[in-house]
Amino acid sequence: MSRLEQRFAALNAAGRKALIPFITAGDPYPEFTVPLLHEMVKAGADVIELGVPFSDPMADGPVIQRASERALEHHVGLRKVLDMVAAFRRDDEKTPIVLMGYLNPIEIMGYENFANAAARVGVDGVLTVDLPPEEAEDCVSLLKARNIDQIFLLAPNSDAKRVELMDKVGSGYLYYVSLKGVTGAGHLNTQDVEQKLAMIKQHTRLPVGVGFGVKDAKTAKILAEIADGVVVGSALISKIEANQDDPEQARSEIIELLSSMRQAMDSDA
């Protein structure tokens, strides 16, 4: 069993839902990231999605684009992100880490080199935004052989056939992006999400996390009632952006928001 499967199985047994924060590695500077990962775990994160900065983040909105640009100013690319995971693993052997980013850095490193490096430092999942299941076979088989899950995105316009394809090719969990558009856009219609999740669940055995548009504890709670996990990204990164002169303030606001989400998701009220 992969670390992700173990984590979701344990959550399921405890009747809890996964809180999945996303941050961009190296934003606003490289040394900020690993301590923040540990604090997010303390605040109740079950799985962490760690963004690999990319020069051309085509599927991301302005908030995550700018996070990427801030990290790239410090030359944080795939190799440095892998180093960060290794550093995190020295003090945390349990919390699954999913690298989220674009395909080109992995292509340039080479699939096999990447799979080896990811396994060595303790990466548990890889979510590559621009790698649909049709093109993913080579990468997936190398990762699977090393007990690393390939996570796929589902969109509001994905039909049952595509859910089944991702269920077949992917593992770990599926990530349902609940809005059309780029990350951090608009607001969420929870009724639509509920209907869509019901359809998705009919066609997959994998846990389903929901993200795109989760801004506060209230939304997190509503989504936790209908999904297996809640992903929060742009809302956290906005805290970094708003406090660029004061990273400590950013850190405490991120932790505060995550803690409030955790509390809301675990409460019966």
Place this chain on the structure above:
Amino acid sequence: MTEHYNMPDERGHFGPYGGIFVAETLMPAINELNEAYQKYMQDAEFQRELDADLQHYVGRPSPLYYAKRWSEALGGAQIYLKREDLNHTGAHKVNNTVGQALLAKRMGKKRIIAETGAGQHGVATATVAARLGLECVVYMGAVDVERQALNVYRMKLLGATVVPVESGSRTLKDALNEALRDWVTNIDDTFYIIGTVAGPHPYPAMVRDFQTVIGREAKQQCLDMTGRLPDALVACVGGGSNAIGLFYPFIDDASVKMYGVEAAGDGVETGRHSAPLCAGKPGVLHGNRTYLMADEDGEIIETHSISAGLDYPGVGPEHAWLKDTGRAEYVNITDDEALEGFHALTRMEGIIPALESSHAMAYAMKLAPTMSSEQIMIVNLSGRGDKDMHTMAQREGIKL
């Protein structure tokens, strides 16, 4: 080649290149587009309408012009210019936008978006959108907005909204990123007209199919004028749409050599260039696998060229395949050499070429003297130079 060239496969692969590498939100739109493209390329009524538009609106066929004086001066091959500069809007780009706009109309899309570098594709898109009464939004890097002010004004006159893109290097690649973001967000009513043979399948094949009118005409015109096939084809390559449009109908004719000319900017050895086929490596960007300019972490490197239309870190996947198989050869021309080509054609033949096309002219000047006077070369004059007057004057210290 005895075997008939038949690329790409049904999922858009040219060997290891091409394919569909996009976010899941775009997959249904890509599939919808692919179905429409497959259907209408076989549809006689669609083809009739397209042919009529190319003839009466674009002004096709474009002439194949024998550059006698220039050929004699260079003392080698006989040079023929395919006059895409004489098309409506002044470049080959309109061949494709007319086709995709007809497709958008058939698919019931009300809103057109496009990316543009030099502004030629933006103008060609705004033009067809105006004609069909469709809303049009053009994304353009802020750097390009500045260096191609004339084309920005033309697009606005045509009723398009031009959005300057401030992210990344603020050039063509960033305009493409922003157009993709728009498409993801407005997928139901929006048709994305990509201007070159890049992007996810079916774009590289579809844009090629709309541009092959260049090569089909050139082949027939060459046979009519000289009684034989050319020995060499020369075209500039940014994304590579004018080049593939000329090359494609000749791919099975093994005796015809093909030269794609990339922009070497300050020189390939300086790192300040836009020549991924000459100095890049395979990777994935903007929906397809192809040669790219990237650093060791796979981050895309900023490109440089005097010509905004060639200032792009990737290249169409079919060119990557033609390079690997050796069917076409890819060379490069610096900014300074391109300017020599620009002046030579202007003074020898009275034709002012676009800076993009000037790269092809400059390579023709190198290649022609190495060939015999019995041999024939077709150079694609992909666009006219009016849009570049400002850049040229600035470069030569002249105030207009």
